[in-house]
Amino acid sequence: MTLTDLSNVRATVDKANGLPNAHYIDPTVFEEEKHALLFSQWAGLAVAADVPEPGDAVPLTFLGMPLLLLRDKDGTVRVFQNICRHRGMILVDSPRKIEGAIRCPYHSWCYSTKGELVSTPHVGGPGQNTHAAIRRSELGLNEVRAHVWRDVVWINLSGDAPNFEIAMSHIIERWREFDLPLHHGGHGSRFTLEVQTNWKLAVENYCESYHLPWVHPGLNSYSRLEDHYHIEEPEAYSGQGTMVYRQLTNEDGDTFVDFDGVSAKWNEQAEYIAAYPNVLLGVHRDHSFAIILEPKGPGATVEHVHLYYAQPDIDEGLKARNTQLWKGVFEEDILVVEGMQKGRHATQFDGGRFSPVMDSPTHCFHSWVAGKVEAQRSLARAVE
Amino acid sequence: MTGDLHARMLAAHQGPDPTALITLYTEAANGANSLDASCFFLTHAYVFALEAGAPQASQLHWRLMQNGREE
Numbered sequence: 224m225t226l227t228d229l230s231n232v233r234a235t236v237d238k239a240n241g242l243p244n245a246h247y248i249d250p251t252v253f254e255e256e257k258h259a260l261l262f263s264q265w266a267g268l269a270v271a272a273d274v275p276e277p278g279d280a281v282p283l284t285f286l287g288m289p290l291l292l293l294r295d296k297d298g299t300v301r302v303f304q305n306i307c308r309h310r311g312m313i314l315v316d317s318p319r320k321i322e323g324a325i326r327c328p329y330h331s332w333c334y335s336t337k338g339e340l341v342s343t344p345h346v347g348g349p350g351q352n353t354h355a356a357i358r359r360s361e362l363g364l365n366e367v368r369a370h371v372w373r374d375v376v377w378i379n380l381s382g383d384a385p386n387f388e389i390a391m392s393h394i395i396e397r398w399r400e401f402d403l404p405l406h407h408g409g410h411g412s413r414f415t416l417e418v419q420t421n422w423k424l425a426v427e428n429y430c431e432s433y434h435l436p437w438v439h440p441g442l443n444s445y446s447r448l449e450d451h452y453h454i455e456e457p458e459a460y461s462g463q464g465t466m467v468y469r470q471l472t473n474e475d476g477d478t479f480v481d482f483d484g485v486s487a488k489w490n491e492q493a494e495y496i497a498a499y500p501n502v503l504l505g506v507h508r509d510h511s512f513a514i515i516l517e518p519k520g521p522g523a524t525v526e527h528v529h530l531y532y533a534q535p536d537i538d539e540g541l542k543a544r545n546t547q548l549w550k551g552v553f554e555e556d557i558l559v560v561e562g563m564q565k566g567r568h569a570t571q572f573d574g575g576r577f578s579p580v581m582d583s584p585t586h587c588f589h590s591w592v593a594g595k596v597e598a599q600r601s602l603a604r605a606v607e
Numbered sequence: 608m609t610g611d612l613h614a615r616m617l618a619a620h621q622g623p624d625p626t627a628l629i630t631l632y633t634e635a636a637n638g639a640n641s642l643d644a645s646c647f648f649l650t651h652a653y654v655f656a657l658e659a660g661a662p663q664a665s666q667l668h669w670r671l672m673q674n675g676r677e678e
Contacts, residue, residue, distance in 0.1 A: 323660025350646030
């Protein structure tokens with residue numbers, strides 16, 4: 224059964240309609256998109272800074288699936304399904320340090336931080352810890368494909384996406400200059416926003432500059448609409464750039480230290496890109512940020528925001544000021560993303576029409592969504 | 608197992624106190640009156656040592672291996 228008509232979404236921007244309402248409010252379409260847009264792609268899950276030390280483990284739920292983010296004893300960030308291979312029991316129920324092995328709280332099967340099954344107590348009877356039928360080498364934790372880039376932990380739950388470097392090659396190449404060590408600003412440089420909106424509306428709002436003078440009037444004094452440009456890589460990402468980035472200063476005129484070796488092109492240029500599906504990234508000469516959109520349901524999203532700097536020992540006051548600045552900007556966006564979500568319950572809304580000049584980054588995203596959903600529907604029809 | 612050891616084990620579980628659990632289950636294994644009972648307690652000591660990353664884990668593993676109870 225075809226849930227929605229997407230035939231006009233992939234038309235050219237001057238003729239296209241946006242995605243139908245159901246893509247924002249219908250639980251069945253949400254479930255369909257979960258697989259087409261999130262499980263089958265490289266989706267953002269968390270940041271590596273969430274598990275800074277070997278043994279650090281954080282249980283997470285991503286679209287209903289229990290996962291375990293863990294830094295193994297050798298420092299590699301891994302993601303596992305957070306369940307024991309024995310009875311499917313949740314292994315870790317709160318963030319903690321794994322000192323040695325992960326012990327299932329049910330029957331005490333134990334796993335190394337690399338996911339290997341290392342102990343199966345009493346599996347062959349009391350005091351008999353082996354059995355021919357239980358091959359430990361085949362019963363390690365279910366590991367999820369994961370890749371860390373720009374400190375974001377990206378996961379491919381379906382396991383069949385192209386390698387991350389290939390899937391994300393365009394944006395990796397575009398920002399090659401910024402492929403430098405990132406230092407998370409610490410506790411004060413992370414915050415979350417719980418927003419009553421579909422995650423796609425957060426993407427759509429982020430990647431266009433059309434709304435800036437209206438929603439963020441504070442930018443008008445120095446960052447006018449004409450100072451921005453569109454960024455579009457069909458099937459991969461879209462966003463916006465500015466040509467008038469101004470460094471933040473404190474009362475003494477101090478600024479953040481620049482990323483080492485970044486060219487003069489970036490002195491006043493900055494870019495904001497939505498890396499499909501759910502990661503919003505920003506780069507500047509002296510700091511960057513990552514926003515991971517956690518879809519909680521058709522009309523609910525948690526935005527996890529993290530700020531990064533070129534060096535670990537950045538002035539706390541300046542960092543706090545920067546956090547406040549960005550938090551203010553992102554909070555200003557809540558009005559519109561929640562308003563658009565409410566608007567999706569208006570039955571006569573046809574997905575809307577785009578400004579052919581100003582909305583092409585949003586249309587680029589809609590086109591990607593429609594393409595992925597249609598591809599999945601074609602596949603489903605083929606196997607029927 | 609003596610009542611005192613049992614009480615100390617329960618207290619260690621209550622904590623939980625991993626170091627005490629390793630010690631007490633090893634003590635129970637050493638005092639057990641059959642190989643099966645000994646390996647039962649050794650298994651617990653070993654699992655708690657594995658979980659804690661305690662150095663006793665290798666020795667406990669070796670003892671279980673010697674009795675054909677581990678791989």
